[in-house]
Amino acid sequence: MLFLLIAQLVATLGKIVFLFAFVLTVVPLLVWAERRISAWIQDRKGPNRVGPAGLLQPLADLIKFLSKESFVPERAERFLYNLAPLLMLVPALMVGAVIPWSKPIPPDSWIGYWLSAVDWAPEGIPFQVIDVDIGILYFYALASLGVYGVILAGWAANNKYTLLGGLRASASMVSYELSLGLSVVVVLLMTGTLRINGIVDWQQGAWLVFYQPLACLTFMVTVFAENNRLPFDLAESEQELVGGYHTEYGGIKFALSMLAEYAHMAINSALIASLFFGGWRWFGLEDRLPWWATLLLFIGKALFFMFFFIWVRWTFPRFRFDQVIHLGWKVLLPMTLGNAIATAVALVLVERSGWPLWPVVMAGQVVVVAGAILGSTIQTRRLQARAAAS
Amino acid sequence: MQLVLFVLFGLFAVLGGLIVVGNRNPIYSALGLVVALFSISALYVILGAYFVAAVQVIVYAGAIVVLFLFVIMLLNLNDRERLREQFTLRSVIGIVLGLVFVAVTGLTVWAVVHPGTGAAMPLSDVGHTKQVGRLLFSNYLLPFEVTSVILLAGMVGVLVLIRFHGRGHRS
Structure with a gap:
């Protein structure tokens, strides 16, 4: 009995350690990849001196960050100033707890044997730190808590530029949270479950992105905005606000806020892969793969979306602040709301009439997109007419 | 634990x-x-x-x-000085409301400690998402709709305020 308890405890602790190890390994690699890929896109060389292909550059940077003086600006709110980077980092790491990393580890694998999983998890040990009933709402709740780190970092430094950066960042985060939530609602409608495990299981045959490309698109856009990545990185816009909410941070505290940003990116990529791209599944092939292969498959998908984040950042120019708010409230919100309604109607139609699911759901999205295009055309015309009149 | x-x-x-x-x-x-x-x-x-x-x-x-x-x-x-509250009517109302709150909480606790009075309901049954949804759209449909209408009214009110404010500045 005691042994089984210890085995379960070890399994849970192992999963938590894996989560932290994954994030903390991937973040330096991401920083390096971002600099190398941006250099490649801009036809430069990028960091290539420290170690092979510059791979040790993040390590060198870390040594630099650690050896810098850890100062607090004069007349800053000392306690909150020190707290803010942690408030940014902790929600990012906590979100990872609901992501299923691979298929359940079977009892006859060496880990399962070593923990004698037959006795307490005959179906296999789920590779997910906690399988809560509310899975996706947990993600959403923590994503909404991420605002505090940014807003407090901006305020506590007692600098008007950081305050503006923090307010801008949190304004865009709060505005895009609505569209994020409504995109998630579409996922819930389609799969009928809140548990991320259940959502991944639903995608056994075909990924959700094939049924809901619109929801996938809006989800990705809102995640970019939540992350304050370019093209939504008004918080940082160097030309206007020096460096945004972390202008006044130096040394290890700046490194922590960077870590938080990239950890968010890594975890959100994993989440995009789980919600819309089948998680650790690959069109039924996963049944024949060992569990560690599905883990590698999932990490591969997540890495692709991290690359996608970087790719977008160095391809698109930054929006103006009013454009971001306009996009959030007047384009994305009506579209996601319309998509939620259209999907609900489509699902009821399918249930009542027995029509095939895919064409009906797609038709709903086509209607929504057509409505959005029509609406924005009318609006543009009206604005042009008003501009011509005045 | x-x-x-x-x-x-x-x-x-x-x-x-x-x-x-x-x-x-x-x-x-x-x-x-x-x-x-x-x-x-x-x-x-x-x-x-x-x-x-x-x-x-x-x-x-x-x-x-x-x-x-x-x-x-x-x-x-x-400005921390401006926030120093005097003993006003507001604080009297606050104290009365606080006492009401304490009374309500005390009654609830009393109802839980002495079961059979019918006030307590095990929370774990309410907490499951599906059950919350089912209850909201069956037993509590009217309160749910009323809440939605109130929220909508609040939203419309905010929009109206913004519009009037903007016009006042422009003209």
Whole structure:
């Protein structure tokens, strides 16, 4: 009995350690990849001196960050100033707890044997730190808590530029949270479950992105905005606000806020892969793969979306602040709301009439997109007419 | 284990509440509110009411207090002297409402301690998302709709205020 308890405890602790190890390994690699890929896109060389292909550059940077003086600006709110980077980092790491990393580890694998999983998890040990009933709402709740780190970092430094950066960042985060939530609602409608495990299981045959490309698109856009990545990185816009909410941070505290940003990116990529791209599944092939292969498959998908984040950042120019708010409230919100309604109607139609699911759901999205295009055309015309009149 | 967590988060909730009323700096008060709300949602988790806990964090900690912070920061209410409250009618009303709150809480606790009075309902049955949805759209449909209409009215009101304000400035 005691042994089984210890085995379960070890399994849970192992999963938590894996989560932290994954994030903390991937973040330096991401920083390096971002600099190398941006250099490649801009036809430069990028960091290539420290170690092979510059791979040790993040390590060198870390040594630099650690050896810098850890100062607090004069007349800053000392306690909150020190707290803010942690408030940014902790929600990012906590979100990872609901992501299923691979298929359940079977009892006859060496880990399962070593923990004698037959006795307490005959179906296999789920590779997910906690399988809560509310899975996706947990993600959403923590994503909404991420605002505090940014807003407090901006305020506590007692600098008007950081305050503006923090307010801008949190304004865009709060505005895009609505569209994020409504995109998630579409996922819930389609799969009928809140548990991320259940959502991944639903995608056994075909990924959700094939049924809901619109929801996938809006989800990705809102995640970019939540992350304050370019093209939504008004918080940082160097030309206007020096460096945004972390202008006044130096040394290890700046490194922590960077870590938080990239950890968010890594975890959100994993989440995009789980919600819309089948998680650790690959069109039924996963049944024949060992569990560690599905883990590698999932990490591969997540890495692709991290690359996608970087790719977008160095391809698109930054929006103006009013454009971001306009996009959030007047384009994305009506579209996601319309998509939620259209999907609900489509699902009821399918249930009542027995029509095939895919064409009906797609038709709903086509209607929504057509409505959005029509609406924005009318609006543009009206604005042009008003501009011509005045 | 549950008791330890309950005591821990209960203490955090009380501490957060004390920070809200006791701190002269409004920013710290708002943050104390976040601590209190978050701890209360942790208490919901201990009760097995995951959905209520998530909604608590999303709506209150994630949205409403952020707006409080916005207002405090933009109005720059850092002037601690101005916030020194005098003993006014407002505080009298506050004390009366506080007593009402204590009475209601006491009655609830009494109802739980003496079962059979019919007031208590095991939270873990309410907490499951599916059951919450089912109850909202069957037994509690009318209150749900009324709440939606009130929220909609609030939203329309805000839009109207913004429009009039904007016009006044332009003309």
